[in-house]
Amino acid sequence: DAQESRGLGDVYKRQILNSFFTGLVIVIGIFRLLILFGVDATTMLAGATIGGLAVALASQDTVKNLIGTIMIFLDKPFHIKDWIEAGEVVGTVEKVGFRSTSVRAADTSVYQIPNSKLSEIVINNKGLRLFRRYNTNLGLRYDTPPELIEAFVKGVRQIIIAHPETRSDSFNVEFTGFGDSALLVMVNVYFKSLAWGIAQSSKHRLHIAIVKLAKELGVDFAFPSTTVTTVSY
Numbered sequence: 308d309a310q311e312s313r314g315l316g317d318v319y320k321r322q323i324l325n326s327f328f329t330g331l332v333i334v335i336g337i338f339r340l341l342i343l344f345g346v347d348a349t350t351m352l353a354g355a356t357i358g359g360l361a362v363a364l365a366s367q368d369t370v371k372n373l374i375g376t377i378m379i380f381l382d383k384p385f386h387i388k389d390w391i392e393a394g395e396v397v398g399t400v401e402k403v404g405f406r407s408t409s410v411r412a413a414d415t416s417v418y419q420i421p422n423s424k425l426s427e428i429v430i431n432n433k434g435l436r437l438f439r440r441y442n443t444n445l446g447l448r449y450d451t452p453p454e455l456i457e458a459f460v461k462g463v464r465q466i467i468i469a470h471p472e473t474r475s476d477s478f479n480v481e482f483t484g485f486g487d488s489a490l491l492v493m494v495n496v497y498f499k500s501l502a503w504g505i506a507q508s509s510k511h512r513l514h515i516a517i518v519k520l521a522k523e524l525g526v527d528f529a530f531p532s533t534t535v536t537t538v539s540y
Contacts, residue, residue: 368421371423374426378426379426384425385430387401387402388434390434391432393420393425397413398410436501438498441494442495445492445493446528446530447490447529448526455526458524459521467494472498472509472512474496478497479494479495480494
């Protein structure tokens, strides 16, 4: 929903801004504390200038992460609660910090990814998908008559159209080829819900309906087989 998306975007912005202003307050606080203890401001600034190069060299990663944070803030490749793929990390974005972003994987473990890295790699934001795609091949026995293949394909199409959680205006069910041990029927559908649990439940209902159809038509699914030929001399 647009309202929920805006709400998550506001959370996203607040996290980055809070981190930025927290760092700024800490720096200003340290300077004021030193001044209260009698440290001369001119001397302090001069010392900061002299040590600036050393600090800059020692904090290159921090600067990179800061720039990465700014790039994420400007480009908005994801929002809080989006499901993303970032390199080898796959999970839900939980927090965007000043230095890194927290991503919780499906096994509930948490990855801390430096923002400098996130700003450079390809991010697949699955949270922006419109539908969840499911593609599979059904293998029928090679001795299945052509008329049964046709009836099975038409029946699967009707199942998808009648399924409440699949798009009835965009799907494919076709006899696509000849496998090593089976005649291949490709099934390509789109589930309306992006929620993983709901999609698995929808997939279960689809599979059960297809199995029932095959039983009614007398269509058997194939399984890998090997033919052994014995030669006598």
